[in-house]
């Protein structure tokens with residue numbers, strides 16, 4: 157659906173994106189996970205044709221580079237910086253974006269209604285967006301990406317600065333969109349979101365794509381061992397293993413009646429450990 | 442996207458910006474309400490001064506006789522009027538046309554002879570008065586006073602025995618020669634004239650109060666001079682109404698409000714990421730620039746015609762040449778869209794360019810006649826004001842209202858405005874497109 161080949165972009169001395177190649181498949185939710193300044197937004201910007209790469213190419217399946225109007229019409233983007241007009245209502249904001257994509261009349265009205273409903277903003281649709289909460293603004297920002305029903309969605313940190321209620325709405329919306337067959341690129345620095353939502357994840361740091369795969373694949377390949385802690389009345393035990401369940405069974409089977417096991421913990425590796433393993437740093441640095 | 446869809450997208454952007462302006466209370470106030478208040482206020486200030494002034498009257502004395510001279514000097518003594526002599530009827534007419542005088546009184550060559558034959562003809566000399574029909578109040582006042590003066594004049598002429606005798610002799614001769622008057626009537630007139638002559642001689646002796654006993658009251662219902670009011674179609678050289686001066690100023694403030702508001706909106710657009718968002722839609726940079734320009738144009742037209750409408754409807758500002766005024770406002774709007782485009786992107790950052798733009802536009806308005814009409818400025822300011830597009834805008838609007846420019850006179854201001862429009866738009870949109878590329 158979207159193929160990035162060897163993309164590079166620098167701003168002065170700062171190399172924002174340093175040779176990223178990536179293929180996002182039709183119908184998948186692809187997570188781009190990385191810390192602040194990793195180059196996620198720059199990658200998204202180049203994918204939609206807003207930022208001209210220094211080198212490398214972007215190709216939308218069957219359509220070519222996103223530099224023509226027709227190709228852009230296939231993409232829906234929810235930028236990281238909220239792109240809504242505070243002095244327009246939710247409906248008016250969406251109508252504007254709809255018109256920019258060539259919609260009008262009855263069809264536009266219906267779409268606006270449907271999309272507002274999808275993101276749960278119908279009750280506030282005629283209020284000015286400036287009066288919305290941060291989470292509601294995020295949802296409207298997402299809705300604006302959906303108005304023309306594009307097959308490819310680029311969502312740049314769609315849950316940034318959002319309360320739990322809005323976050324759940326957004327995550328549900330993304331899931332629904334995925335079910336409806338959209339191809340979604342989702343950037344975030346919350347590994348939980350990537351882990352919950354994404355079919356595949358690419359981890360990006362300092363402009364480089366470190367690894368790509370399903371969450372399980374990444375964890376398996378780069379997450380290291382699980383950490384098992386066995387708690388007993390007298391003697392605690394802590395060890396690393398690739399097969400935590402087998403190890404625990406072994407421990408329980410040979411348990412000493414004089415010092416019974418009181419608790420078992422498994423710390424499985426996750427994307428955080430993948431990132432830590434690959435960069436030596438934590439995602440939240 | 443086809444061109445129709447392109448225009449629709451452009452219009453969607455434009456309509457958004459216009460709405461944003463109307464919904465931003467401070468911006469809307471300074472763009473649409475403040476200019477009206479300003480123009481009314483200044484109209485009142487200018488108007489107050491004008492009302493106190495005397496009514497300007499020209500007089501062309503074409504009869505050099507003593508009576509005529511006396512009449513003219515009596516006119517000059519009328520209070521409430523400022524009567525000035527002009528050399529010829531043509532000069533007088535010009536003064537009225539140019540609005541320098543409300544009327545011009547012509548004392549014709551045969552004035553004295555006319556006065557002398559007053560009894561023979563039954564009416565005095567014809568005195569044409571060229572009047573500016575737009576100043577009905579002034580000329581109405583004048584007419585009453587002229588009547589008064591003419592009676593006083595006749596009283597004087599009658600109380601000069603030599604003159605009276607001459608008048609009566611003329612009347613007698615006419616009656617004697619007349620074939621239409623029978624003998625008995627001729628005798629009757631003869632007696633009457635004799636009596637008048639006696640009366641005149643008596644009247645010429647001062648009464649108890651030292652003034653001649655004869656007064657104009659005795660001849661009510663009769664006019665010793667025939668004042669013929671002739672309308673002169675006025676050429677618009679001066680404003681006839683203070684609001685005609687303050688309207689263009691209000692328009693300057695309105696245009697300034699538009700430019701400032703749009704520079705700010707654009708700055709906010711750049712800052713807030715909405716501009717980038719627009720660009721990610723399938724619209725070209727030209728369409729975005731065009732949409733913004735269209736919004737500016739619509740607002741500039743809106744504010745100009747809002748002011749013109751209000752002032753034409755409620756403040757007596759006349760629009761003698763609507764097509765010309767439309768042209769003037771369209772050119773003004775285009776010029777300020779150009780200025781807008783240029784100022785909006787002159788700075789690197791959105792906020793910086795907004796601040797800079799606001800100062801530049803304020804200075805332009807100040808030197809261009811925003812606070813003070815250019816013709817009230819000290820002489821050294823006049824060439825400076827040429828540098829401000831506001832000056833040309835005011836010139837074009839005044840040209841299309843009270844200055845009554847013909848198309849040749851309109852050419853210069855319109856050409857300058859067109860230059861500003863094109864220059865600003867080309868430079869501005871080039872920089873704007875670059876700013877969007879970033």
Ligand SMILES: Nc1ncnc2c1ncn2[C@@H]1O[C@H](COP(=O)(O)OP(=O)(O)OP(=O)(O)O)[C@@H](O)[C@H]1O
Nearest residue numbers: 167170171172190191192193194195196197198199
């Ligand atoms: N317009 C720009 N001018 C200069 N530097 C820029 C610009 N845009 C991005 N950068 C730099 O490029 C790098 C990558 O930025 P980018 O916004 O892509 O990161 P990100 O992964 O989206 O970060 P975040 O999670 O904070 O959004 C950063 O170091 C940033 O400072």
Ligand SMILES: [Mg+2]
Nearest residue numbers: 196197198236
């Ligand atoms: Mg980002």
